[in-house]
Amino acid sequence: MLNFRPSDEELAIAQTVRDFVSKELKPLEANILQRGANGGPEYLIPEEHAGLRERAKNAGLWGIDTPEEYGGADLNWVAQLLIESELRSTFVSFTFGGSAPEVLYTLGEEHKERYLVPTIEGEKVFCFALSEPGAGSDARNLRTTAVKSGDDWIINGEKTWISWGNEADYALVFCRTVVDGEERGITSFLIDREAGWTSTPIALMGASHHRVATLSFQDVRVPDSARAGDVGAGFSTALQTIYRGRAIEGPALAIGVSQRLIEFAIEHANNRVTFGKPLAERENIKMSIAECEVELQAMKLLALNAAWRGDTGGDLRHLAAVNKYYAGTMVNRVVDRVMQIHGAMGYSREMPIEHWYRDVRVLRILEGTDEINLMTVGRNLLKGYVKPGAVY
Structure with missing residues (x-):
């Protein structure tokens, strides 16, 4: 029998995160909104983020996706989906410490010691330079x-739209x-900033522009030991990260944001x-809120299916394209x-x-545009x- 209900343990973890968000993150919203309206940063500055991470660690929220051998909780994909959805119920962008990108676990022991462990411990910051x-x-x-x-590689080129590039x-x-x-073919390399590459920030429409950069490589010389995997095998490495982001992370953001927005709409409509x-007594308002709820329910089921497939070793390629397209739109x-329901108040920077x-x-653009994902599905x-409608 199919069962989309997470386990009691997974739901308890989600509740712990929900409590942390309510106690530590949501109270910061008004200050960040005001700070942004006055021309300041619309996000947590490093000192604020570090302090919150320490409080989260004290609450047991650390290394949620990190294997136990590296001191983490090694939670499954369903639990990670629930956690990420709870975190995205606030615009205060925050991530728990003690984690590292999944691709780093595929590296050899020397690379793990040099990059994986320091990243988990928060001593080094990683960026994924593909675009x-x-x-x-x-x-x-x-x-x-x-x-x-000779025994080295000379890197030349430019990368852009790189998250955490600065x-x-x-x-x-x-x-x-x-x-x-x-x-x-395409090969991946782990390249330290001190090897000579530079970054330039890119100002974007959203509040997270401080995280995105263009990277420049001009005759950057690296030893062959910097190569992460076999020559020509880099594209398959990239896809591993892309599929997870499309299937789980984008949908989690869509779920968390949409659920909070619907709560705003209900409160405003009633008052x-x-x-x-x-x-709330206007039919068009009822219909608008109902449409939001229907789409939220569908997104949750799509995301849970993807998380279940991830936990059972299933193929995520098709579902990743489906989920990424649906989450963004x-x-x-x-x-x-919800902005329309709130009228001028929704358009103001007070909310x-x-x-x-x-x-x-940006969710309709980054990590594969709507058009690319629809092309993949088609x-x-x-x-x-795949067969039409195949979900199991």
Whole structure:
């Protein structure tokens, strides 16, 4: 029998996170909104983030996705989905400490000691450098090169839209490799900032622009030991990270934001009186809130299915495209409806709605645009890779 209900333990973990968000993060919203309206940062500054991480660690919220051998909780994908959804119920962008990108666990022992362990312990910051000015969704069109030179590689090129690119101590860089004048496919390299690459921040529409940068590599020389995996195997490494982000992380954001927005809409509709009646008695308002709820329910089931597949070793490729497309379009419809219900108040910077309106728009672009994901879904169906409606 199919059962989409998380276990009691998973629900208890989610409640712990919900309590942390209510006690530690939501009370900061008003101050951050005011700070942003006055031209200051619309996000947690490093000192604030570090303090919250320490309090979270004291509450047992540390290393949630980290294997036990590295001191983490090693929670399954369903629990991680619930946790991420709870965290995204506030626009105060926060992540628990003690974690590292999944791709780092695939490295050899020397790389793990140099990069994985310090990242888990918070001593180093990582960034994933795949996208380029001419290769976003079309990641196979990379132009950054790694040319073999004796025992070293010479890296030249530019990466852009790189999250944490300004803060990163090292980057996982994907390059088109050339050996003896012959192209050998895409290979990934772990490159320390001190090797010579630079970063430039990119100002974006949303409040998280401080995290995104362009990276420049000009004759950056690295030893062959910097290579992360075999020559030509880099693209499969990249896809492992992309599939997880599309199937789980984007949907979790959409769930957390949408649920909070619906709560705002319900409260406002019940309290706002126009022409002698609460908005809640207007049929168009009821319908708008109901549409938000239907889409939220569908997103939760899609995300739970993806998390279940991740926990059971299932194939996420098709579902990742489905989830990524639906998450981005769904949360943008929800925030638009809720802003409309609030009228001018929703458009003001006194409430989080305007903040989210800017932030969630990028979900339809980053890590694969709507168009790319729909193209993937259509191709899978037309080529017979999946059957219509197959969810198990």
